Amino acid sequence: MVEMKVLTGQRVTSQRRLILDILRHSEGHLDADELYRLAKEREPRISLATVYRNLNLFKELGMVEGRHFAEEHHHYEVKRKRKHHHLICLGCGRVVEFEYPLTRQIKEHISRKSGFKVLNAEVSMEGYCERCRKDRE
Amino acid sequence: MVEMKVLTGQRVTSQRRLILDILRHSEGHLDADELYRLAKEREPRISLATVYRNLNLFKELGMVEGRHFAEEHHHYEVKRKRKHHHLICLGCGRVVEFEYPLTRQIKEHISRKSGFKVLNAEVSMEGYCERCRKDRE
DNA sequence: GTCTATGCAAACAATTTGCACAGCG
DNA sequence: CGCTGTGCAAATTGTTTGCATAGAC
Numbered sequence: 127m128v129e130m131k132v133l134t135g136q137r138v139t140s141q142r143r144l145i146l147d148i149l150r151h152s153e154g155h156l157d158a159d160e161l162y163r164l165a166k167e168r169e170p171r172i173s174l175a176t177v178y179r180n181l182n183l184f185k186e187l188g189m190v191e192g193r194h195f196a197e198e199h200h201h202y203e204v205k206r207k208r209k210h211h212h213l214i215c216l217g218c219g220r221v222v223e224f225e226y227p228l229t230r231q232i233k234e235h236i237s238r239k240s241g242f243k244v245l246n247a248e249v250s251m252e253g254y255c256e257r258c259r260k261d262r263e
Numbered sequence: 264m265v266e267m268k269v270l271t272g273q274r275v276t277s278q279r280r281l282i283l284d285i286l287r288h289s290e291g292h293l294d295a296d297e298l299y300r301l302a303k304e305r306e307p308r309i310s311l312a313t314v315y316r317n318l319n320l321f322k323e324l325g326m327v328e329g330r331h332f333a334e335e336h337h338h339y340e341v342k343r344k345r346k347h348h349h350l351i352c353l354g355c356g357r358v359v360e361f362e363y364p365l366t367r368q369i370k371e372h373i374s375r376k377s378g379f380k381v382l383n384a385e386v387s388m389e390g391y392c393e394r395c396r397k398d399r400e
Numbered sequence: 401g402t403c404t405a406t407g408c409a410a411a412c413a414a415t416t417t418g419c420a421c422a423g424c425g
Numbered sequence: 426c427g428c429t430g431t432g433c434a435a436a437t438t439g440t441t442t443g444c445a446t447a448g449a450c
Binding site for chain 1: 414415416417423424425
């Protein structure tokens with residue numbers, strides 16, 4: 127199982143396969159509880175503790191990232207190769223991803239000014255999505 | 264008291280003055296607990312509930328913003344006029360602010376592509392600060 | 401004096417942990 | 426068949442709430 131390559135040393139259990147599978151097919155933005163709900167549909171005996179334990183494991187292994195968006199949105203997403211940013215709708219809470227090459231120049235500028243070694247840069251934008259914008263009129 | 268102007272309708276209590284004062288003099292990045300600790304130094308009878316209640320009040324009034332940085336950093340900061348971004352040190356957790364004019368072009372580009380009405384854009388970068396970088400060698 | 405804000409303790413919500421058993425390797 | 430992962434329930438942590446009293450206006 128190719129996707130399990132990262133689990134070296136760790137055991138590949140049905141629960142772990144299930145959790146990863148859900149994350150992979152979920153457009154990437156789920157909180158622990160939604161994930162638990164979805165997992166129970168397929169495997170009713172799974173426990174919430176297992177979901178948390180494995181999310182933490184996957185984070186440590188670098189397969190999954192936790193994100194804390196503005197107020198009350200703790201999400202998890204599978205790491206992908208292409209770096210992407212986030213758009214958060216203030217109306218419905220929906221999170222949309224977008225790609226944008228955050229220019230090397232910005233990072234270099236900041237590194238120079240701050241003394242930080244910048245590894246990672248992420249933009250998040252807030253606003254209203256098309257649907258919510260219409261609803262607000 | 265000029266700084267209290269925003270508290271229209273609300274009462275100006277010693278606790279509220281204290282909390283705002285601490286936030287204002289703290290370089291802006293504190294979590295609820297640190298704030299509580301600092302407040303108790305000056306006013307030992309203050310309660311944690313009061314800290315939370317007032318942080319929420321200040322947020323509603325738009326005087327203070329809550330931020331959730333990568334893993335386990337729920338901070339509050341007083342809103343200032345100049346828009347700024349954040350640099351988070353993966354070593355020591357320190358948060359440093361920087362200014363950078365996030366060009367209107369980026370926002371417009373995104374708005375067009377996504378249908379979102381973008382109100383707000385923020386960059387956060389992760390890396391290692393000068394000190395931690397040296398420690399890691 | 402009235403009515404909002406506070407302290408305290410109890411309630412809640414989200415996440416973590418201890419233990420005995422299940423099941424991967 | 427040994428040892429890691431799981432389910433369950435209890436523990437912990439972060440935040441909110443109800444109630445009687447203090448104190449701003």
